[in-house]
Amino acid sequence: MDGLDVSILGPAFIAGLLVLITHVPLGQEVLKRGIIFIDLAIAQIAGLGVIAASRLGFETHGWEVQIIAIGSALLGAWGLSLLEKHQAKIQEALIGIFFILAATGSILLLADNPHGGEQLKALLVGQILWLTWAQLMPLTLITGLIALLWFLFQHNRRIVFYLVFAVAVTSSVQLVGVYLVFASLIIPALGSRGIRKSLIVGYGIGALGYGLGLILSSVLDLPSGAVIVWMIAIIALLPGFFIKYTIKGTLPFSQ
Template identity: 60%
Template sequence: MTLGPLDFGILWPALVAGLLVLVTHVPLGAQVLDRGIVFIDLAIAQIAALGVIAADAIGLPEHGLAVQAAAVGAALLGAALLTWTERRVARYQEALIGVLFVLAACAGILLLAHNPRGGEHLKDLLAGQILWVGPRQLLVLGAVTAVLALALALGWTRRLGAFGFYGAFAVAVTASVQLVGVYLVFTSLIVPALATLRWEGRKRLALAYGVGALGYAVGLALSALWDLPSGPTIVCVLAILALVLSLKPQRA
């Protein structure tokens, strides 16, 4: 079905992918702000992306199970390292997260240095290819999201302490970064949570989900209408919606 430049056959899978990402990233975003480690998602996402790049560098089939295992393994190693640093040098955890992000990003660039498609591959991992999400990818993301959402709702991650928190990030990010990219993963985590800081409880959660869902829907529509890259367009729309909501007077 099409309406002018809006091809709903392409847009609806992309929107579903975005909504699935929001299911886990919105509640995790609130925890990130509470802990004061805002860049954790960027670091874990970049480590997962490094796993994908490394798998590609040794010739593993693109989007295959081996690549997914490499991404999950890299992200979990990053989660384990951050768990260790939190226990021993918690005072400098935010700085160490930043260093880890830069190291993972630079390692990825070095691995792609002699790849003729390196620049394009790096761009795809950062900005994402949300418009090309397929049914199989949605099923995998949906299954991972259902398990993580249940674990978060039942408090299973809290029982594992710091590693439960970082491990949940590792799995959530790995499932989403190859579909929507590092930028959208970070924005989906931080922006809705940041926009709703003045609210609490279920109202805050509902508003955060609303901002996220509207941002994805409007961003995808605008990117199709104006022939713009979808990921960056959604990021900008989410930021604008969050700014509007944060400036809106709060009713008593």
């Protein structure tokens, strides 16, 4: 229980809530569009931009790296928007190709780096427990801007979807990692699908998953990102299976 340090868990939990503010509604939109792996692809493309910028000698958290990462994600989002328009039937397969190219590109760029394994792990799993209050300020500003754009254009979201998605994923992947970005986008949206007030339910699933995940990972001394992913999944999916097999209802995400 000595691991429950509020000065460490506090910024991590707030970071999770900030990520959820934008990722839950975006995840619901992703499910509606049927392009489940777009977030993984764009997150990996943004990560490739970060790694490429680092190889060019820029400071990891410098503004140059952020510009390159966002630029990479926007370019990837623009390409994926063209796929939706011109190659809708094979869009999901092409998104998968985008992801694997960006992932293997990152491996190639880090091949001769003695710390490449650690850098790649940080990109995938994230380092949420190491976040400080100061690091949350840029994420807070970006989250507010994204949320404003998203709800202002709620009747014509096609215009802003890819732009907002690229910026949201880029800002969060560098803090919490690719795995948590995917979990925050898809699992709460899936667990709340078909339920009244699905957005509120999705936020609740995500917040509870982050909170319990951080506590368990601290108590059990396990990687926080991985534990949070598992907790979000358990909270989102187990009630549906329980209802299906004990009350003979339907899964909340099968509608």
